[in-house]
Amino acid sequence: MTRRYNFCAGPAALPEPVLEQARDEMLDWHGAGLSIMEMSHRSPEIVGVAQRAEATLRDLMGIGDDYAVLFLQGGASTQFAAVPLNLLSEGGVADYVNTGQWSKKAIAEGKRFGNVNVAASSEDTRFTTIPARETWQLSASADYLHYTPNETIGGVEYFWVPETQAPLVVDMSSTILSRPVNVADYGVIYAGAQKNIGPAGLTLVIVRKDLLGKADARCPAMLDWKTAADNDSMYNTPPTYALYLAGLVFEWLKGQGGLDAMEVINRRKAEKLYAAIDGSAFYANPVELQSRSLMNIPFTLADANLDKAFLVESEAAGLLNLKGHRSVGGMRASIYNAVGEDAVDALIAFMQDFERRNG
Structure with missing residues (x-):
């Protein structure tokens, strides 16, 4: 078989060495006599896979102990709802910047749960620009500022981090792991896996621990970041195979330098x-x-x-x-x-x- 070049926006290409290792381990994972897909998420094997993946990711990104790393389901689109449910206080306001289709979807979902201020938008340029920071109309005491550092559809990307008093919440689905970031600049980083992390089905959330425990009473347990953190991302059965593959990708990235x-x-x-x-x-x-x-x-x-x-x-x-x-x-x-x-x-x-x- 000849592999072809895959330029898909997602689900996207995976490193061939990762796919080859997964192929070789498919039927018998490390001599266990069964596939890793068949193992209980409570087993020492899967718990070990999750712990190694988290440790490697923390090393790659320089994630401090003051942040929780969560491996969840539902894609970044589920986090469009989880963000306001976890951070938007009763009567509070959240600032959003609109730079494309994914920003628009996050804004629409945020409006379901509270007050959203669209602080800036590049819709008038057909999303071919990033609004200049001096044009942003931020709220005086926003619970958070949400933006999308890279818009996969329009092909626009921020190469700077906005300065604001509110915690920064970012959808890094399409840029995470593509270059270094200072995690300490952000309150929450979330990302769907199917671009730079691994296969579809896994979602990564990196949240500063002081932002946990603020969820609205209406927030379902499955969307409450504190519930996930308290249970080491195993409140329910996580996407174990996607997590395993993500761990292999993290190791591959370390091997690339x-x-x-x-x-x-x-x-x-x-x-x-x-x-x-x-x-x-x-x-x-x-x-x-x-x-x-x-x-x-x-x-x-x-x-x-x-x-x-x-x-x-x-x-x-x-x-x-x-x-x-x-x-x-x-x-x-x-x-x-x-x-x-x-x-x-x-x-x-x-x-x-x-x-x-x-x-």
Whole structure:
């Protein structure tokens, strides 16, 4: 079988060494005589897997003991509700910044549970910019400020951390582990796994411990972060196989040199692809230069009538999942950690050949 290059925004590519190890351990995990998928989540084996995964993640990200690390279910979209249920006080207000479709969904969910102030929005630029910090209209005493550091659909990314008195809550689904972050800057970091962590089904929440225990009385036990923390993420049966695979990804990242090394690689990949787009009159990227995502790169063709041919031919060339989101159109290449530089090189070569034949 020949592996092809996967540019999907999620579920996304996984490192081949991780998939190979999982394949080899599928039927008999470490001599146990059964698959890890068949083990009780209360067993010493699964508890050990979870503990090792957490320890490796803490080491990779520099997560201090003043933060709880939770392995949950439901995807980042469930956390859109969990955030206000855990942090928004009765009569309080939460600030949100709207930079794309995922921000909008978080805002809509927040409004179900209390007062939401949209402090800034880039909707007027069709989400091709990040609103300048001096334009934000923050509340005087917000319970938290929520923003999305990277929008997978529009391809915009923050390269700075907002200064605010309120705890920062961030949906890092598409940038987590792609470069170093100072965890201490944030009150809560949450992320769906299916981009840079592991397979779909697992959700990571990193929450400062002083923010635990504030949940609204209406908050279901399954969404209460303190309940999860008090039970070491095993209040119910966690997604054990996804957690196992995430642990392998964390170990793979350490083997690559950690997040500093990944940032160098990811910047190089993105710079190559942006250079190919900008150096062409055939392709274009709509995002302002200083806010271009390193993970999700949308681009359009000069003639949209060629989109279908581009997708058919690129797939035949082994380049998968390049169709842009329906709200943006055109193409999108998601180049997460597990998408190698060889994949980006192959995409650029195809783009240049397609332009020669159709430009």
